Amino acid sequence: MYRSLAADADARDLGVPDVLRHQADRRARLRAAGSTLAVALVVVGVAVGTQVVAPQSAPVPSPAGTLTPTASPSVSPSPSVTGGSPSPPASPTTPGRSSGTTATPPGVTGTPPPRTPTSIPDRAFFKLAAANQIGIAPEFRDLDVLPGLCGADYPSEAAIVQGRTRKVVYKLPQNPGEGYVPDGTYTHSITIYRAGRADDLLDELRRAVRDCPQQERSGGNAQVLSRQRLFADSGYGDESVLFEMRSPGQDINGDPTGVEDVRLVRAIRVGDVVTILWEQGWENTSSQRAQVDGDSRRAVAAIRAWLG
Known part of the structure; x- marks a missing residue:
């Protein structure tokens, strides 16, 4: 068996060390590229699945009484539809209070008091x-x-x-x-x-x-x-x-x-x-x-x- 192995080894060219290192580096780069490609395919698949399951047709409303973050810290006033002065930006709401309303003390109706007249008919x-x-x-x-x-x-x-x-x-x-x-x-x-x-x-x-x-x-x-x-x-x-x-x-x-x-x-x-x-x-x-x-x-x- 040893004689047969020695004969086979003598008949084969094992190559120089530089060639062996070059081949090892190439195999390592191929394995890294394959791993990166696999991760990218997984991410793309998740994104496509999310689009199919939950289409971006309407935003999910925020729970009542919570603040909704804005996309920008400042909001430019929008021009009036009737051509008048621009509408002022909406004021921020206080947590726990619905937007556009004013808290009314207990026992007091929300009806505004009558204006003060200036003449008596x-x-x-x-x-x-x-x-x-x-x-x-x-x-x-x-x-x-x-x-x-x-x-x-x-x-x-x-x-x-x-x-x-x-x-x-x-x-x-x-x-x-x-x-x-x-x-x-x-x-x-x-x-x-x-x-x-x-x-x-x-x-x-x-x-x-x-x-x-x-x-x-x-x-x-x-x-x-x-x-x-x-x-x-x-x-x-x-x-x-x-x-x-x-x-x-x-x-x-x-x-x-x-x-x-x-x-x-x-x-x-x-x-x-x-x-x-x-x-x-x-x-x-x-x-x-x-x-x-x-x-x-x-x-x-x-x-x-x-x-x-």
Whole structure:
């Protein structure tokens, strides 16, 4: 066996070392190229399979309340379709809040408050119910909208935009109509205040009534003692103030009647507008609470319809 192997080895040319190294390097380069080609084919196959399974027809929406990354840190404003000024870029949203909405505090509706008007039309004033009309049309006059209360000053008057006042004559439903002696009169006013200042008047009025429990005022032909009292009041407009002025009654000659004279005054705020009904009676009559309440509701309805 050894002789046979030696004979075969002598018959073969094993080659020089340089040739053997060249062949080994060539085989190594072929193996590396084959591995790279195999990896590339795998990557291409995965990409093609992804395109087939999930086509790029629409992006997957982001979960609600999460931020969506933008492609660029700055967004150029897009021109308006109508040819006006370019639309500003959309502001970023706060996490946990949907885009384009503003958080609303609990208990507050999303309806924006009414704008502050600048003028008062006739339609802003209420109309008497048919049963209260006596055939005398309301007359617009320059009148005091509130009674004097121990010389109280109302700083909020400096915030007035516009005001109108009228005198309203009415009768009670149970009494005859046109041609009958009236049962009462109102000094009815509507005043517009600068934004956020109307509630100042109601605060000042409450304080004035509390600080003036009684005072001397004119009554007929003599001075009488008037007593003021503030009532709890709600259900009219955004807020309201109701108080009475009570004094001994007098006839046209100034003699005591033995019956107290009661006047009711109600101020109601609707947004930046205040309306006041000051009931002043007619020839020794006193204010009827049910009548004042009903006309107060009509006054609020007319103002809300005007403000829209």
